[in-house]
Each structure stands twice: as structure tokens, then as C-alpha cells.
């Protein structure tokens with residue numbers, strides 16, 4: 001008989017895993033701490049890459065996957081690394097292939113995944129710990145399951161038991177994130193993400209547009225296109241002042257376009273997130289339990305792999321568990337592969353964060369002065 005599975009957390013990896021298992025006829029239930037789907041601002045987009053797209057393909061029914069992709073941006077475009085005045089240092093260009101990576105709004109993705117799982121997701125159920133095969137909740141209740149999966153994000157309540165010693169470390173850096181209406185953008189920026197590196201050490205600004213190919217009406221409260229942005233700050237610089245004001249202060253020396261993005265943001269959608277760095281697990285003492293996504297391999301948002309790796313975990317773990325055989329063997333095989341690919345991404349993201357925020361005087365000079373001086377202006381100086 002197929003094992004019963006309890007998943008903690010209805011985020012990207014928990015929901016995709018549930019889809020994969022439901023397709024295989026497995027009895028799976030997802031327990032989510034939030035009281036309802038839209039209780040927190042989660043309105044930002046992720047760039048879903050080849051790994052993420054592959055996982056969506058294996059886990060989802062065709063119509064649901066088509067619905068998700070139909071709202072996404074079109075594949076292709078570029079990513080520019082610039083100085084604070086939006087002068088190009090270098091640019092990465094992505095091919096506009098039909099199955100190429102594309103921007104998908106995270107809330108749209110989550111909402112579509114939720115719609116496809118009626119009766120399987122239980123809101124207002126915060127997991128607290130595991131006791132044998134029982135998952136316990138903050139309200140004192142518990143459920144029994146053959147397999148337990150912690151997909152409960154960076155602050156995982158189950159990590160200490162499932163992978164002791166793998167608590168993530170704080171990088172000391174954080175992001176203030178916001179979303180703003182799309183302004184009249186110069187042509188060079190219409191299909192390009194930007195990481196603008198500031199003149200001061202550890203200062204950078206990121207932004208990109210989310211343009212829906214089809215507006216996701218009915219899936220999210222606000223189906224309008226937007227620009228998502230993030231200001232990189234040292235954690236020690238963050239104060240109790242309103243986040244928008246802090247972001248305004250951080251970008252006062254940046255290009256006017258950047259300043260206007262911060263000024264026109266929706267204050268209710270501005271959030272602060274620390275950049276944590278996952279720590280390689282060395283022990284998995286509960287053979288019937290495992291972790292997916294940020295719960296085990298959180299990474300700083302440099303390189304855009306956190307969500308994709310979470311989706312990849314869900315696809316892989318789902319395939320293993322649906323394949324029959326002993327669930328303990330399926331979990332062990334998943335963990336071997338996952339640690340290998342996911343921590344390669346963690347290392348890369350942490351190294352990129354260091355290069356972009358910490359580079360010494362010479363690196364900073366090359367990125368913010370020397371390389372920009374070699375390129376013509378693609379964005380009018382403000």
C-alpha cells in the first residue's frame with residue numbers, strides 16, 4: 001500500500017510535491033501555518049529556469065501547467081549589471097526559446113497550485129515538532145503519517161529534528177523588497193533585470209518587470225503588471241523607521257529612475273528579508289522524514305535559484321516516493337542527490353553575494369567605474 005504523507009508548509013515545494021503525489025494516487029496532506037492563502041504580502045516574481053520548468057512538467061496536469069505558463073512573462077531578455085547611475089558594466093542575454101526560463105509571479109504560481117489541490121491543504125495548522133510518526137501542531141493536535149516532509153521554509157520548525165546541525169547562518173545582509181507600477185522604461189530596460197551596484201560597499205539595488213502575458217484575473221488580488229525591486233542593506237543598518245523611508249535613504253545617490261521606483265511603491269507590499277545561507281546537513285536521524293526547499297538549503301537571492309531548487313526537490317522527491325519501494329530508501333536516495341545539487345547552488349549564490357556586495361576597492365572600481373566607462377549609455381543619464 002502507498003505510504004501516507006504529511007507535508008508541513010504550503011509554499012512552492014510543498015504544493016508541487018503534493019501535486020506530484022496526488023497524480024500518483026498517494027494519500028498526501030499539506031499543513032500550512034497561515035490562516036488563508038493571501039494573509040501576507042508575497043507579491044514578487046521568480047525567474048523559473050529549466051530546472052523549475054522540468055519539475056512543473058513532471059508534477060502537474062497539462063492544463064494547470066499551461067494555465068501557469070500562460071500568465072508568465074515571455075522567455076528571453078537580459079540581465080544587466082550596472083553602476084548606481086545605470087551605466088552598464090556587463091550584460092547576460094537569455095535565448096527566447098519556447099521552453100526557456102521566464103518570469104512567473106510567485107503568488108500566481110502558489111494560487112494556481114492551491115486551486116488544483118482541493119481538500120488536501122489545511123490552513124491555520126502550524127507544525128511544531130515530530131514524535132515518531134506523529135506530526136504535532138501548535139494548537140496541541142497531531143496527525144499520523146508514514147512519511148513526514150518539512151517544506152516549511154527558512155524558519156523550519158522541523159529542521160532541528162530532521163537535520164540536526166543544519167541551521168542556516170545569517171550572512172549579515174538583507175533585502176528591503178517592494179513592488180511599484182511599471183513606469184515608462186527606456187527600451188534597454190523593458191525586458192531586462194538590473195543589478196545596480198552602489199558606490200558604497202554592500203550597497204546594491206535590483207529591479208525587474210513582471211509583465212503578464214495573460215492577466216492572472218481570479219488568481220491574485222491584484223492582477224496588474226508591476227516592477228519588483230530590492231535594496232541590499234547590511235542588517236546592522238536596518239532601523240525601526242518605516243521600510244519605505246529606509247529604502248529611500250539607501251538609494252539617494254542612485255539614478256532618478258531607481259529613486260522613483262522606491263518612491264512610488266505600494267507601502268503595504270514592502271517587506272524586509274534577511275539573507276540566510278544554508279548549512280550542509282551531515283545527519284538525517286529520522287529515516288521516514290526529510291526536508292525540501294528553503295527549509296534545508298536557503299540561499300541568498302543572487303542567481304535566482306532558491307525557488308527553482310525548491311521546485312526541483314519537489315519533483316525529485318515526488319518521483320522517488322511515487323516509484324514504489326520502501327519510503328526510507330526513496331528518501332535516502334533523494335537526500336543524496338538533493339544535497340549535491342542544492343548546495344552547489346547555495347555556494348554559488350553566497351559567492352556571488354560576496355562579489356557583488358563585498359568586493360574590495362579594486363573590484364568595486366572595476367564594476368562601478370572602469371567597465372561602465374567602456375560602454376555607451378543604454379539608459380539616459382538622469
Ligand SMILES: Cc1cc2nc3c(=O)[nH]c(=O)nc-3n(C[C@H](O)[C@H](O)[C@H](O)COP(=O)(O)OP(=O)(O)OC[C@H]3O[C@@H](n4cnc5c(N)ncnc54)[C@H](O)[C@@H]3O)c2cc1C
Pocket residue numbers: 008009010011012013014031032033034044045046047048106125126127128151152153154155156157177230273292293294295301304305306307308309310
Ligand atoms: C523577493 C524574493 C525574490 C525571489 N526571487 C527568486 C527567483 O527569481 N528565482 C528563484 O528561484 N527563487 C527566488 N526567490 C526564492 C524563493 O521564493 C524561495 O526559495 C522559495 O519560495 C522557497 O520555497 P519553499 O517551498 O522552500 O518555501 P516557501 O515558499 O517559503 O514556503 C514555506 C511555507 O511554509 C509555511 N510555514 C512556515 N512555518 C510553518 C509551520 N511551522 N507550519 C506550517 N507551515 C509553515 C509558510 O507560511 C510558507 O507558506 C526569491 C525570494 C524572495 C524573497
